[in-house]
Amino acid sequence: MFKKVIKLFICRAGIFTGLLCVSVIFLATGAKIKDNPQPKILTEDMSKGSIQVVMTIDPAEIHLDKDAILTLKITSPSEIEVKMPDLEDRLIGFIQNGKLDKEPATHAGKTVYERQLLLSPVISDEYRLSPFPVTYVDKSKTPAETSWFPSKPVNFDIAPVIRGNVEKDIEVSMKPVWIYPPFKTVASYVVIFISAIILLMIAWKLFKRVRREIQLLRMSPKERALEELAELLAKDLVTKNLVKEFYVELTMIVRRYIEREHSIRAPEQTTEEFLDAVSNDQRFSREIITRLKTFLEAADLVKFAAYHPESDAITRATATAKDYVETDSAEGKVRQAAKGGNN
Structure with missing residues (x-):
């Protein structure tokens, strides 16, 4: 008897569960049909x-x-x-x-x-x-x-964008809305901006260099040598204990001046080769050759023999280079005038 009651209870429970599932499905389907009505014609x-x-x-x-x-x-x-x-x-x-x-x-x-x-x-x-x-x-x-x-x-009527009741916090605005660009777009813009700045810096440096070269080409050998000497002194290499570098640049200023003024390839020659080349050149007097020999040999001691000159010697070497450029340039003008008078 008890077993029959249990079976009857289980059977009725199954029927009730089935009816409940069918009702839920019907209600869900009905709600879906209601929410999505078929379009009218x-x-x-x-x-x-x-x-x-x-x-x-x-x-x-x-x-x-x-x-x-x-x-x-x-x-x-x-x-x-x-x-x-x-x-x-x-x-x-x-x-x-x-x-x-x-x-x-x-x-x-x-x-x-x-x-x-x-x-x-x-x-x-x-x-x-x-x-x-x-x-x-x-x-x-x-x-x-x-x-x-x-x-x-x-x-014909146009379908509304939003159907039903519109929430109160929804506002219709015709103003433009800012949309943040994606990260890749921002990164590409940053790269382009940085690249543009670098290119501008390179272009500016090249422009300054070209303009400087044009200014130097327009200078006379004397003006260019004195300009280079002023730039060398502005570097203050002696105070930075870069005496050897100072003498290398100082002698090159004099050698480049001689090359530009007298067409002698002094920057590529050793001291002995240079002195041998100018010993028979009438444009160089014995006094000038002696001063250049003393100047260049003293500089060779600093450059190649690790000699460290006193500050007075450095001052005299600088004065010698400047004095030679100015004196030689003046003598060159006198020689040109003399040639013009003889012609």
């Missing part, structure tokens, strides 16, 4: 007399993200032949992307003409089908009579 009757003209558009409301199908169906007595109108230039707010004409079908003394258009909505102030002429030929009369009548205009 707009129908407009434009008939006149014995000619029936019916236009339908699916869906009834225009969605900018969906195409619409417009169907024009004309039914007339079989003795009346209807010419299907061209609607392409009658549509406002649409692009016609397709057209399908069905073969006219006659049944029970009626002929049915049907045309379907595939329409793509575009952004427009209005969506409208303007009046179009319906042309027909009545063959029941002798002779056959051609006539027409206009349709009525049809305005």
